[in-house]
Amino acid sequence: MSGAASVERVKDRATGLDKFVLREARGSSVEVYLYGGQVTFWKNNFGQQLLFVSNKATFKPRKAVRGGIQICFPQLGNHGVLEQHGFARNRFWSVDESPPPFPVATSNCHIDLILKSSPEDLKIWPHSYEFRLRVALTPRGDLILTSRIKNISSDSKPFQFTFAYHTYFSVSDISEVRVEGLETLDYLDNLQSRKRFTEQGDAVVFESEVDKVYLSAPPKVVVIDHEKKRTFVLRKEGLPDVVVWNPWDKKDEEYKSMLCVGAAAIEKPVTLKPGEEWIGKQEISAVPSSYSSGQLDPELIRRMHTI
Ligand SMILES: O=P(O)(O)OC[C@H]1O[C@@H](O)[C@H](O)[C@@H](O)[C@@H]1O
Numbered sequence: 001m002s003g004a005a006s007v008e009r010v011k012d013r014a015t016g017l018d019k020f021v022l023r024e025a026r027g028s029s030v031e032v033y034l035y036g037g038q039v040t041f042w043k044n045n046f047g048q049q050l051l052f053v054s055n056k057a058t059f060k061p062r063k064a065v066r067g068g069i070q071i072c073f074p075q076l077g078n079h080g081v082l083e084q085h086g087f088a089r090n091r092f093w094s095v096d097e098s099p100p101p102f103p104v105a106t107s108n109c110h111i112d113l114i115l116k117s118s119p120e121d122l123k124i125w126p127h128s129y130e131f132r133l134r135v136a137l138t139p140r141g142d143l144i145l146t147s148r149i150k151n152i153s154s155d156s157k158p159f160q161f162t163f164a165y166h167t168y169f170s171v172s173d174i175s176e177v178r179v180e181g182l183e184t185l186d187y188l189d190n191l192q193s194r195k196r197f198t199e200q201g202d203a204v205v206f207e208s209e210v211d212k213v214y215l216s217a218p219p220k221v222v223v224i225d226h227e228k229k230r231t232f233v234l235r236k237e238g239l240p241d242v243v244v245w246n247p248w249d250k251k252d253e254e255y256k257s258m259l260c261v262g263a264a265a266i267e268k269p270v271t272l273k274p275g276e277e278w279i280g281k282q283e284i285s286a287v288p289s290s291y292s293s294g295q296l297d298p299e300l301i302r303r304m305h306t307i
Pocket of ligand 1: 064077084085190211243245
């Protein structure tokens with residue numbers, strides 16, 4: 001561990017659940033629960049929470065925690081035989097004490113978690129897997145989630161899954177936010193029975209409920225929050241699609257200060273043969289921005305090129 005970075009296991013007083021707190025020397029921090037392998041807090045160097053967690057979020061197993069970054073596996077949405085967004089977000093994960101060598105760069109300040117097929121889950125999803133999740137915080141406060149999923153079946157059967165990092169960003173006001181990087185892409189509209197359309201605007205903006213899956217998106221997508229003068233830069237690897245969801249007035253008013261944008265693999269489910277491993281990575285940065293007349297500020301341009 002470099003400098004004053006630390007990783008601490010604590011029992012959350014309010015929820016009674018075990019979580020890990022990752023802290024970096026310059027002040028940024030992350031909280032990740034064993035329940036769901038779910039990141040609930042991601043704070044910048046000034047202690048500002050960058051993720052949305054609903055005021056009504058219950059931390060009561062087996063309900064999903066509403067907010068943060070949900071791990072949706074082995075199914076996204078309700079298109080399949082499993083519960084909405086799969087079961088991984090409703091299970092207790094364990095600490096992965098001795099993970100195999102890590103194939104991609106992350107950061108020294110990290111925690112490794114693991115979820116394995118339980119006898120109970122094998123009844124609803126009859127596939128043996130190991131799901132390793134590394135949650136890492138970089139010295140400058142970027143949050144990197146890396147998932148490694150391996151088929152460990154002893155038979156010769158492959159399995160398939162869909163996946164998403166269902167990431168609830170905290171925003172000032174959804175109507176002041178735009179998402180860039182998805183323009184001209186095809187998307188599946190969950191509000192229209194998953195029909196396929198092509199994005200027409202020069203950015204995604206929000207004037208009503210949005211629930212879409214953008215297909216084969218570029219490796220970098222940005223969420224620009226004019227009012228907060230903050231831009232989230234999301235980079236992804238191994239995850240072709242991007243989920244964009246805001247319920248507008250279908251849920252509480254508080255959801256107007258939330259935008260869910262997350263890297264995903266949905267249109268083409270991932271297939272793993274026994275012994276095969278899949279890797280999907282999402283890296284997010286929060287940078288100060290001023291965005292007017294199409295001009296990004298120099299700091300953002302610098303960060304976007306160096307990330
Ligand atoms: O309430 P949940 O199960 O966490 O899901 C939240 C939303 O997640 C989105 O990905 C779905 O497309 C929405 O339909 C759903 O409402």
